[in-house]
Amino acid sequence: MNALRKEKNKEREKRPTRSFFLNKSIKKILIYLFLLITLLTIWQILLEYFDIPKRIAPKPSDLFNFITKEFFIPHSQGYQNILVKSLFSLRDALLGFLISLILGSLIGIVIFKNTYIYSILFPFLFLTQLIPVPALAPIVATLLGYGFFTKIFLIVLFCIFSVVVSVRNTLINLPENYTLLLHSYSPSRKEFLKYLLLPSLVPTLLSTMKLLCSGSIVASIITELPLSVKTGIGKDIYNSFNNQIIPRVWVSTMLISIISLLFFICISKFEKYINKKYRYGQF
Numbered sequence: 001m002n003a004l005r006k007e008k009n010k011e012r013e014k015r016p017t018r019s020f021f022l023n024k025s026i027k028k029i030l031i032y033l034f035l036l037i038t039l040l041t042i043w044q045i046l047l048e049y050f051d052i053p054k055r056i057a058p059k060p061s062d063l064f065n066f067i068t069k070e071f072f073i074p075h076s077q078g079y080q081n082i083l084v085k086s087l088f089s090l091r092d093a094l095l096g097f098l099i100s101l102i103l104g105s106l107i108g109i110v111i112f113k114n115t116y117i118y119s120i121l122f123p124f125l126f127l128t129q130l131i132p133v134p135a136l137a138p139i140v141a142t143l144l145g146y147g148f149f150t151k152i153f154l155i156v157l158f159c160i161f162s163v164v165v166s167v168r169n170t171l172i173n174l175p176e177n178y179t180l181l182l183h184s185y186s187p188s189r190k191e192f193l194k195y196l197l198l199p200s201l202v203p204t205l206l207s208t209m210k211l212l213c214s215g216s217i218v219a220s221i222i223t224e225l226p227l228s229v230k231t232g233i234g235k236d237i238y239n240s241f242n243n244q245i246i247p248r249v250w251v252s253t254m255l256i257s258i259i260s261l262l263f264f265i266c267i268s269k270f271e272k273y274i275n276k277k278y279r280y281g282q283f
Helices: 002-016 023-049 060-071 080-114 114-128 131-144 149-174 176-185 189-222 233-242 246-277
Strands: none
Touching: 002 189, 002 233, 023 060, 060 246, 080 149, 080 176, 080 189, 080 233, 080 246, 131 149, 131 189, 149 189, 176 189, 189 233, 233 246
């Protein structure tokens, strides 16, 4: 009887309380809202007290006025607000992200299998990381043009190196016992690729994706500057800064930062789901 009572008491202790104020997610949201409101209030007071001009740092009230005009007041037909332009930049970043992931994985597998191709190809890939993308963009644009495909090519060039290196290093560090064990069952290369090589890349690619998600958005914004791509937030931020529309610059930067954060959270959730459901490939 005592043992049964103890088990019941333990079950009661383990049961989560349903009180509104003890909900952790709601607590976090309230804390973040409180910190945000406090930060904006201090920001407004300090700028008014020191009389800092808008061209240096706009007040939160200026940002709010710009958001009201940008999103809640009708514009002329064909006008694209900063949210639409940010989504265009996100679209290009996603496309470059996927191409970098697929192409980088294939190149990583090829240079792992063939040392001769590795000795030829790797120095060129490494060279692309030494040259900044804004400096490389005009050279590539003169060869491929100043449009959309050049932008995607530059995003891939910016992101692919980390994928190639991660994939190759993972395959090099594969436990030799696993390879010997698989070959003892089947000498087929197809079986080796399906049951050992590809599953071993899952954790590596998931970790690399978290790095690429922010890097691809940065590359998408940077590569818009020297090109003639009009549908993007990068060019808009640059033009707004030149025209001294500082609230637009700040709100655009905040918006693309939020989009980048949401992209990162989605990749992190996807990584947790895959790691929880599939345990293979984790040595």
